[in-house]
Amino acid sequence: MEYAYALTTWYDDELISTLRLHDFMEAHDAWAKCVDYGNAKVYARYNLTDPTGKMYTKTFYANGEVVIK
Numbered sequence: 001m002e003y004a005y006a007l008t009t010w011y012d013d014e015l016i017s018t019l020r021l022h023d024f025m026e027a028h029d030a031w032a033k034c035v036d037y038g039n040a041k042v043y044a045r046y047n048l049t050d051p052t053g054k055m056y057t058k059t060f061y062a063n064g065e066v067v068i069k
Helices: 024-032
Strands: 005-011 014-021 043-049 055-061 066-068
Antiparallel strands (some): 043 055, 055 066
16 A cells, blocks of 8 residues: 655754655644644744645744744
């Protein structure tokens, strides 16, 4: 079975991890857990890519700013 979704975590322009997921609910649950800047110094970016190639991005900055695209 191929992975349909990918969730990547970036801290300050450094790739921290890539989580590959099989189905929508797994991807949704993992995406929902991305809620802060984690161990990043300036910002954390989380990218969720779906099977069509569409990417959803959450960026959390240490100063409290949040950008979701």
